[in-house]
Amino acid sequence: MINLGMASLRLCAGLAGRWSGFCARSLRTLSGMTVSQIDEEVAKLLQLKAQLGGDEGRHQFTLKTAKGTRDYNPKQMAIREKVFNTIISCFKRHGAENIDTPVFELKETLTGKYGEDSKLIYDLKDQGGELLSLRYDLTVPFARYLAMNKVTNIKRYHIAKVYRRDNPAMTRGRYREFYQCDFDIAGQYDPMIPDAECLKIVHEILSELELGDFRIKVNDRRILDGMFAVCGVPDDKFRTICSTVDKLDKMSWEDVRSEMVKEKGLSEEAADQIGQYVSLQGGMDLAERLLQDAKMSQSKQACAGLTDMKQLFSYLQLFQVTDKVVFDLSLARGLDYYTGVIYEAILTQTGPVPVAAAQNGAGEKAEEGVSVGSVAGGGRYDGLVGMFDPKGRKVPCVGVSIGIERVFSIMEQKAEASAEKVRTTETQVMVASAQKNLLEERLRLTAELWNAGIKAEVMYKKNPKLLSQLQHCEDSGIPLVAILGEQELKDGVVKLRTVHSREEIDVSRAELVEEIKRRTSDI
Amino acid sequence: MINLGMASLRLCAGLAGRWSGFCARSLRTLSGMTVSQIDEEVAKLLQLKAQLGGDEGRHQFTLKTAKGTRDYNPKQMAIREKVFNTIISCFKRHGAENIDTPVFELKETLTGKYGEDSKLIYDLKDQGGELLSLRYDLTVPFARYLAMNKVTNIKRYHIAKVYRRDNPAMTRGRYREFYQCDFDIAGQYDPMIPDAECLKIVHEILSELELGDFRIKVNDRRILDGMFAVCGVPDDKFRTICSTVDKLDKMSWEDVRSEMVKEKGLSEEAADQIGQYVSLQGGMDLAERLLQDAKMSQSKQACAGLTDMKQLFSYLQLFQVTDKVVFDLSLARGLDYYTGVIYEAILTQTGPVPVAAAQNGAGEKAEEGVSVGSVAGGGRYDGLVGMFDPKGRKVPCVGVSIGIERVFSIMEQKAEASAEKVRTTETQVMVASAQKNLLEERLRLTAELWNAGIKAEVMYKKNPKLLSQLQHCEDSGIPLVAILGEQELKDGVVKLRTVHSREEIDVSRAELVEEIKRRTSDI
The missing domain is CATH 3.30.930.10 (Bira Bifunctional Protein; Domain 2)
Structure with a gap:
């Protein structure tokens, strides 16, 4: 900060020279100054300020939005x-x-x-x-x-x-x-x-x-x-x-x-x-x-x-x-x-x-x-x-x-x-599993659903607990869960669970997309 | 501009006084100036500039958007x-x-x-x-x-x-x-x-x-x-x-x-x-x-x-x-x-x-x-x-x-x-008339359609020409025209015209909404 180097010293000397002139002028008459002269002087002062470190270090960092504005969640x-x-x-x-x-x-x-x-x-x-x-x-x-x-x-x-x-x-x-x-x-x-x-x-x-x-x-x-x-x-x-x-x-x-x-x-x-x-x-x-x-x-x-x-x-x-x-x-x-x-x-x-x-x-x-x-x-x-x-x-x-x-x-x-919760997503179905080591099967099914235009979510965990998958559905209002297990995979079916009634039925993999569409058409 | 009045003259004298001091200081050493001192001087200069009329009157009025921006039509x-x-x-x-x-x-x-x-x-x-x-x-x-x-x-x-x-x-x-x-x-x-x-x-x-x-x-x-x-x-x-x-x-x-x-x-x-x-x-x-x-x-x-x-x-x-x-x-x-x-x-x-x-x-x-x-x-x-x-x-x-x-x-x-025109509205039907003095009937029918959820337009003229009403449909891609005339009013029907084929059929007033929905469901 103190050692500003030759360039700044030269600038400073130049500024000082010009300002003496300016000060003298402004003592005589204000109308002697034009707007663009003022602009020039302001620009010089601001340059000087930037060299001094600007506004940095003045304020503590504040984690907020600008006054009078807000984020929308x-x-x-x-x-x-x-x-x-x-x-x-x-x-x-x-x-x-x-x-x-x-x-x-x-x-x-x-x-x-x-x-x-x-x-x-x-x-x-x-x-x-x-x-x-x-x-x-x-x-x-x-x-x-x-x-x-x-x-x-x-x-x-x-x-x-x-x-x-x-x-x-x-x-x-x-x-x-x-x-x-x-x-x-x-x-x-x-x-x-x-x-x-x-x-x-x-x-x-x-x-x-x-x-x-x-x-x-x-x-x-x-x-x-x-x-x-x-x-x-x-x-x-x-x-x-x-x-x-x-x-x-x-x-x-x-x-x-x-x-x-x-x-x-x-x-x-x-x-x-x-x-x-x-x-x-x-x-x-x-x-x-x-x-x-x-x-x-x-x-x-x-x-x-x-x-x-x-x-x-x-x-x-x-x-x-x-x-x-x-x-x-x-x-x-x-x-x-x-x-x-x-x-x-x-x-x-x-x-x-x-x-x-x-x-x-x-x-x-x-x-x-x-x-x-x-x-x-x-x-x-x-x-x-x-x-x-x-x-x-x-x-x-x-x-x-x-x-x-x-x-x-x-x-x-x-x-x-209102008692009714505002949903923030439109997800129709959560692809879940009750057992371990089924991440790949979950991802495969999820992609099938996405490709068929179904709004689907899957947890980004290798082995999530069934309870936490169901809890996420409760929290975010997802109406259906497609549950995969070893047995379901063997049988070529998916257990389709309705979140609010907890009712579960087996749906053949081939009919899953249609069944989800049917059940969520009125949502 | 020249006559700035007492207040400005007082400000000017004050500024000049401060600046002489500042200039003197800056001759001695740059580090003698703090950022907030510079800010203060800049603020004063800008105030002076505002009194001189600011940037106004400098530019000719320009009818344009800011550089690098554009309107979206x-x-x-x-x-x-x-x-x-x-x-x-x-x-x-x-x-x-x-x-x-x-x-x-x-x-x-x-x-x-x-x-x-x-x-x-x-x-x-x-x-x-x-x-x-x-x-x-x-x-x-x-x-x-x-x-x-x-x-x-x-x-x-x-x-x-x-x-x-x-x-x-x-x-x-x-x-x-x-x-x-x-x-x-x-x-x-x-x-x-x-x-x-x-x-x-x-x-x-x-x-x-x-x-x-x-x-x-x-x-x-x-x-x-x-x-x-x-x-x-x-x-x-x-x-x-x-x-x-x-x-x-x-x-x-x-x-x-x-x-x-x-x-x-x-x-x-x-x-x-x-x-x-x-x-x-x-x-x-x-x-x-x-x-x-x-x-x-x-x-x-x-x-x-x-x-x-x-x-x-x-x-x-x-x-x-x-x-x-x-x-x-x-x-x-x-x-x-x-x-x-x-x-x-x-x-x-x-x-x-x-x-x-x-x-x-x-x-x-x-x-x-x-x-x-x-x-x-x-x-x-x-x-x-x-x-x-x-x-x-x-x-x-x-x-x-x-x-x-x-x-x-x-x-x-x-x-x-592409040969296909981009539509800028979603209007399904234009409510038109071939004869004079039917503005009120046109407005009444248009409101009926709006209330039934049909996207409808009507010309804001008392007696528009049928040709100009049809031309508007051509220009903006409106697929249907509901044409009212003395005879149609008497018969309780509307002549529904398909713009691209020019085909016209009479549709009873009661069935009009359904007929329009049916004909525009694939659009």
């Missing part, structure tokens, strides 16, 4: 696979294609898309080359993909991890690395048809996952903006008042009103008028009533939104999902990029299940204002792709994000509470 | 899904569980595991908090997982992306972000049984993927080391000579010999003795012969390796895979952590297919010395988990990594060359 993965299968089946039933994008994007691709949440973006270290950031959601990469590949029509799903340097409350199921599960329809179509399909998808997925009763709230950015306008909210206060309204699922109207008036400086009259509207919930009838409303009908925007809302409900009726969908004027949602319909699904059951996880909820699209029970969210964003297109060409999009992490944790709790 | 995803399904089915047939780990690890977890390739690791920016790096492979996170969770027995697979700041030749199919597909068995078992299963798995997967003929080369680190010892290679030259031997799949023996002698300073006699051994290929017979070999038998290590090799081949015979497996003394493989058996699978077919992608080949485990046709590789690494355990407790492991990206590109080329 086999049991969690088994549950995750089941949930993904349900969701992917639904997406495929609706004719969706699948795409994938890199885990990191050019930093500039993400710049200016997330407002003040941009501070939560993970940047990669500048190691020479491009400046990169980990993706924050799947929507912005999707919009970049569409613009870059000049795709104007696509129905796609994308399931992948996203990254947010949040301060997570992990006990509540929030993480810095978590899955998003997005379905989006891009393209210029007749109004409300793709939007209705997104809601149908949420309805199907939440029903099939059996998470308990749920409700899907629907609103429209144009109705919100029109309402703000007719209630006398100044134009420049739309967004901030909108985000206060968004808190209605967690705060009382009194508190929301007080925040509007005292913190945001809204007039009491405007606040009270908003209060009358945001308490309204209904269906197509409400949209019709508001179209007749003396005040609301003054706003062209609101009328456009309300007309579309009526249309949406007519399609939802055809899709038979109006039992769960509510037009709710208090639904606001946080992200700026929504331009039309917005929605959010919540679990209404307040049993022990939904307590655990106020997950990053409905994924990126539920960003702010996620209520505790929120499990899906989304809306229409017709302007985002245009932000990436060199000529600003727009591609209208509507999509939904399933709050999959929250679903996982509900499923995990259900599994915990 | 729906066609690529469809091929990828097929390949994954084949591989995952095989892993499950062998009773493997699935785990997942975070995409980044604490930097120190990766430190000291990859030798000089550590320079290829992506570090995350220090944004306050832990120092993190993107995972470089799946093996080190697996070892960390085992040690952290005190898992001593597991058979698991893990399919995920890994990251290397390589200078990729993307035309040759190399990327900075790519998938790995690992299967590993951890635990203390009787020798060679899990090792044989790994080779059986490679055999099954390569056969099922139909990539053409292949060969699996096998060797053992102990045999290599023993061979080097008896040939007179000095101990400290084992690794470097090993990596030269590893080039035998790309270079002639003359060139390898010359590198050993001229670049690595090995004696000519030693090189020639190695030359005699590394030309040997065979099976169990070769292992037996070498056990009798006057020189080789002097090395205890070599004898242990050769005895295990015999044992391995006896198990491979039971698994019926010896047709493709060759004991090849020239197989060396790059990574340091191997302690026993090593193997690598290559495609032997030299048609147009294998030209394209010298992919990161057999994943992490094929790291160096990947031959052009390499598609899988792995080996035994009994010491890696112990590097993470606080008490150094070892967990013996053996595993294999499928060079999945190379497989993808072969499959993509095959698809390109």
Whole structure:
């Protein structure tokens, strides 16, 4: 460490020389320094640091995953696979294609898309080359993909991890690395048809996952903006008042009103008028009533939104999902990029299940204002792709994000509470022996089964005890054991044991594969 | 930019003051500076840089993915899904569980595991908090997982992306972000049984993927080391000579010999003795012969390796895979952590297919010395988990990594060359109409089909032309069209059209679902 050799001494002298100059300059004026000069000096300092041994030896070695991240063990993965299968089946039933994008994007691709949440973006270290950031959601990469590949029509799903340097409350199921599960329809179509399909998808997925009763709230950015306008909210206060309204699922109207008036400086009259509207919930009838409303009908925007809302409900009726969908004027949602319909699904059951996880909820699209029970969210964003297109060409999009992490944790709790064990393998049969020196016969039979497509395991021991082989079946839920012994080999049979009933029968070697398939076909 | 305000001017003066001191100190002696002092100065400079506007405004906006990465479009995803399904089915047939780990690890977890390739690791920016790096492979996170969770027995697979700041030749199919597909068995078992299963798995997967003929080369680190010892290679030259031997799949023996002698300073006699051994290929017979070999038998290590090799081949015979497996003394493989058996699978077919992608080949485990046709590789690494355990407790492991990206590109080329179109959706039926004003009827029928589990699409237009609806079916390979018209509605039927034959029949509404299932059951 002390003896750094000639090369470093030369570097040091050189650095010192340059720095004296730099220090003198910076005494005169800051604007005399350019960013690239600073970069150069930083690079030199870091080189010096590396020569001094870098960060090594500073920390004790820590055996952990990064803050806010976790491993998934086999049991969690088994549950995750089941949930993904349900969701992917639904997406495929609706004719969706699948795409994938890199885990990191050019930093500039993400710049200016997330407002003040941009501070939560993970940047990669500048190691020479491009400046990169980990993706924050799947929507912005999707919009970049569409613009870059000049795709104007696509129905796609994308399931992948996203990254947010949040301060997570992990006990509540929030993480810095978590899955998003997005379905989006891009393209210029007749109004409300793709939007209705997104809601149908949420309805199907939440029903099939059996998470308990749920409700899907629907609103429209144009109705919100029109309402703000007719209630006398100044134009420049739309967004901030909108985000206060968004808190209605967690705060009382009194508190929301007080925040509007005292913190945001809204007039009491405007606040009270908003209060009358945001308490309204209904269906197509409400949209019709508001179209007749003396005040609301003054706003062209609101009328456009309300007309579309009526249309949406007519399609939802055809899709038979109006039992769960509510037009709710208090639904606001946080992200700026929504331009039309917005929605959010919540679990209404307040049993022990939904307590655990106020997950990053409905994924990126539920960003702010996620209520505790929120499990899906989304809306229409017709302007985002245009932000990436060199000529600003727009591609209208509507999509939904399933709050999959929250679903996982509900499923995990259900599994915990249930008597039934979660299987982490799909093994159908264990090839075992009761006697010594039968390893080769076990391996031979196992290979026969593998070659016939049977999921089979064999213990990696020369002479395992029968009891430990049976115990492994009990532990991991393997339903059948194929037991070999001298007598069975002589007779050309295998003793097939059903683990749960302990019943054993001899099956001829030739019929073994069919017998195993028959007995495990319902598993 | 020029007017930075009071705060910055104060900072600047402070910095200048500190730096004069620092410059003076560094003139005297370098060892007067500590790493944390450097860190402090770097942080200040970066703060200054941020105030100057950071890197913003430097670059023009670029619409691209990060260097060395790519999007996967729906066609690529469809091929990828097929390949994954084949591989995952095989892993499950062998009773493997699935785990997942975070995409980044604490930097120190990766430190000291990859030798000089550590320079290829992506570090995350220090944004306050832990120092993190993107995972470089799946093996080190697996070892960390085992040690952290005190898992001593597991058979698991893990399919995920890994990251290397390589200078990729993307035309040759190399990327900075790519998938790995690992299967590993951890635990203390009787020798060679899990090792044989790994080779059986490679055999099954390569056969099922139909990539053409292949060969699996096998060797053992102990045999290599023993061979080097008896040939007179000095101990400290084992690794470097090993990596030269590893080039035998790309270079002639003359060139390898010359590198050993001229670049690595090995004696000519030693090189020639190695030359005699590394030309040997065979099976169990070769292992037996070498056990009798006057020189080789002097090395205890070599004898242990050769005895295990015999044992391995006896198990491979039971698994019926010896047709493709060759004991090849020239197989060396790059990574340091191997302690026993090593193997690598290559495609032997030299048609147009294998030209394209010298992919990161057999994943992490094929790291160096990947031959052009390499598609899988792995080996035994009994010491890696112990590097993470606080008490150094070892967990013996053996595993294999499928060079999945190379497989993808072969499959993509095959698809390109084939007349058959790759379907990117699984849609069974398109709900269409020949007449106007039937949108509602179309939506109603589509929902009926979705609810019955049929994969159905409908155009998002009020009055699409029949021709454009049929064209969409042609383009995306949808086999059936359910056509609604006034007459069909009146008769309670649907006209079911088979796209490829253009044959049409009337099917009663009640029987439609069954009829669609029947006609698409073989798709």
